[in-house]
Amino acid sequence: MPRYRKLFYFALLLIILIYSVQMLNIANFPSEIDIIKGDSRNLNIFFPFSLEIMEDSIDIVRLQDSSKMGLNVGLKNSYKLESTNNGIAKLKFKLLGIFSIKNIKVNVVDQTYVVPGGEAIGVKLNTKGVLVVATSEISGIDGKIYNPAKKAGIKVGDSITTINGIKIKDAEHVIQLLNNIKSNKVKIEIERNNVSFVTEVLPVKSKQDNSYRLGIWVRDKTAGIGTLTFYEPKTKKFGALGHAITDADTGTLMKVENGEIMRAKVSSIEQGKKGSPGELRGMFFETEDVLGKIENNTAFGIYGIIYDYNKILKQKKTMPIGFQSEVKIGKAHILANIDGDNIEKYEVELIKMEKQNVPQSKSMVIKVTDSRLIEKTGGIVQGMSGSPIIQNGKIIGAVTHVFVNDPTKGYGIYIEWMLKEAGVLVNNNSEFAEGK
Structure with a gap:
């Protein structure tokens, strides 16, 4: 050639x-x-x-x-x-x-300005209806074995929202309704993967306690410690955690009926080690120091309204946000509360970032470089989720997850995804595009 x-x-x-x-x-x-x-x-x-x-x-x-x-x-x-x-x-x-x-x-x-968080908060969440965490067999008074829930197609991870059209309040309410209805078929409304449907179940009278049962174990609430990410003064909205609150047994995202955030104090730390994520342990009182209400629990955090931000944020100043286009590989810092109610600034390094066209939780990878934090916690531990990430004077994201095999590393989510989820950052009205 x-x-x-x-x-x-x-x-x-x-x-x-x-x-x-x-x-x-x-x-x-x-x-x-x-x-x-x-x-x-x-x-x-x-x-x-x-x-x-x-x-x-x-x-x-x-x-x-x-x-x-x-x-x-x-x-x-x-x-x-x-x-x-x-x-x-x-x-x-x-x-x-x-x-x-x-x-x-x-x-x-x-430009959007928010008050940076970093404060430890107590989180109490009541589910929408009740969450099915397990199914089981029932020994009927006739000596036979039944599994009515399974027969009706009820699965682990389902939320039961109504029985015979009556809205479910909690687990005790389920028992009360079944024993009022007794051996008649009941219509149960199920929510699964954001789709609702109705199924019929015939309750069985248990030989164990003479109560009518469906053969399910349910959960109606959860509580724990997390970290506040931001507060937006104009709307009074807050965002925290950066990831969903899920059921410990099923991994299912818990649907919110109502919930509250409260002032919390970190009392002890379980250090993170390779293969074993650590944890912040704290105290909060459900009847005292209620800071605000939770309105949404999503894949990108919990969101709601703070009643009086001075109770927790102590006149902190606002800070501009940074979009993902402004995020750079290199030095940054996080705000975290790992001792009592003291918030400290800890140095980290952004070692990887993803270009994301749609909201995702794993937007960036950070590595803790601050020797003080590594000495106290081993790096990132459970309870630090939501700690704001700040770079070049702007809030760019929040800590979400720790690497199980390396607690000095973890994931972060871009702040813009959290702000959009909270309804703080929204697209402009289409009329602006026409120059009106």
Whole structure:
């Protein structure tokens, strides 16, 4: 094969490779990005692709050197995206300046300020209805063995919300209703994986105590220690933990009927070791020092309203948030309460971060570098979940999980996901995108 032909095929292969890589990069580019009003973002796009602002968005964002919004003949096109007004702007990736291949929505928002947490809080959660944690057989008064719940299709992890249309309050309420209904069939409303359905069950009179039973073990509440992440003064909303409260036996996310957060004091620490996560142990009194109510328990933390933030936050100042685009590999610090009610700043290092287009809990990996924290706790322990992560004067996230095999490392979640979950950070109203 002539040398020029080899060079031709090599060049063609190189072009195809570069093109494929760029197509993959564009495919993975977020379909929606947030940017603070007045801030800018640098975007590098390689030939044969270009970036263009939709006509109805020119009053919201602009690209530096707008004459290059079409086809560029340079191998690398560097754009500076500048935000000028609040609203929703639309950008478009183009191939050869002609073919549209992907649309991007840019939310231009005002800078959001929140009060950083770090305080240990007591968490008391009452479930929506009752959570089925186990099923069991029943010895009936006739000497036979029954399993009515299993026969009716009730599974571990289901939430029972009503019996014969009556809303369930707690586990005792279930027993009371069954013994009033006795041996008649009952209609039970089940919630499973956010879907509700009704099944019929025939209760069985137990030989053990002459009570009518379904053959289930249920749970209606839980309590523990966690860490407050943020408080937003305008809405009085708070976020904490950074992950869901789940049932200890089933791992099921517990649906909230109502709940409260309370002032807590750390009393002791079980150090984290390889293969054995540590734990903060604390005290709180359910009838005293109630700070606020829990409204939602989600995969990204618990959220609600604080009644009087001065009771716990002691006139702390607000701090701006940092979007994931502002997060950098390198030094940061967390705020944590590991002794009494004292909050300290501890140095950490961000060693990995993920580009996330949709909310996910494992946004970044952090490593504790502060010798004081390692000496006291071994690193990250249970109860520290929710500790705010701060970098360059901005809250960028919260601690969520510890690495079981290395307690000096753990996961963090981007703060923007928590703020959106809390309803503090929302997309602009579509009317702004039209310049109204």
